[in-house]
């Protein structure tokens with residue numbers, strides 16, 4: 380073989396190998412980012428509706444700084460239209476990676492298609508999405524966050540175990556999270572799954588408190604009023620997050636009742652405010668949902684830009700905290 384023919388064959392093999400490497404499965408990203416350039420991450424946050432959300436924002440900002448990643452941070456003030464605008468602006472700015480925590484599950488079809496067309500990888504943090512074509516997996520590289528259905532189940536299991544009531548009727552009121560959001564839908568489903576196996580438990584009232592203290596208080600006030608007018612006793616409050624439970628505690632006290640005693644309360648998140656309420660005997664249990672996703676997110680961003688394959692689903696590890704462990708656990712809490 381002549382010298383030139385040998386070089387041509389070697390080049391063709393090289394091209395073939397590169398092509399094959401690009402065809403592999405898994406969440407792998409093609410990138411031409413020079414190693415010395417700062418990675419740019421566009422992150423669209425839902426808002427600041429809860430203690431959890433504030434801790435999540437702090438975790439993302441701190442981890443980006445430590446990782447040396449340039450963070451373009453946008454606060455949507457709980458409005459989907461603001462999140463869509465932010466995502467579009469990240470696409471326009473040609474950021475390396477987009478990450479966001481979707482306020483609601485649906486309505487992302489157009490903007491996620493635009494990100495896909497622009498070849499900008501999208502990471503979902505905390506909450507997932509549903510696409511009209513049923514193929515949400517095709518529009519993001521990874522989803523990192525909690526298993527919300529399991530959190531709802533944990534709340535239900537803790538309650539049934541704590542109440543030890545096999546037959547007596549138990550009246551439950553439910554404060555739901557933001558309408559249409561993944562945690563509100565899933566936490567309801569997981570909790571109801573457990574109640575279906577314990578038919579003496581009945582959800583007598585259920586309404587959204589939008590994950591905020593103020594709304595939690597307002598809705599609990601109306602639950603208490605209408606239950607009184609209808610001659611019903613509220614035995615249990617299940618709140619989809621701690622903030623709504625803390626707001627409701629205030630309403631219960633203002634109605635002359637003892638939260639945690641007259642009404643048993645279980646909520647989700649495990650924020651410091653919930654631990655303080657448990658120590659004060661006003662909240663009976665909090666199911667953990669960790670907002671500390673910053674480090675995981677930054678390492679996924681770096682791996683993506685480096686062309687590495689990353690896991691499609693990263694589930695956060697979490698626990699259940701009943702009131703009797705609250706005093707011991709509070710000093711260890713990071714949020």
Ligand code: AHR
Pocket residue numbers: 428429430431432505506562590619620621622647648668
């Ligand atoms: O998506 C996570 C939920 O959103 C948290 O439970 C809640 O506190 C937050 O606002």
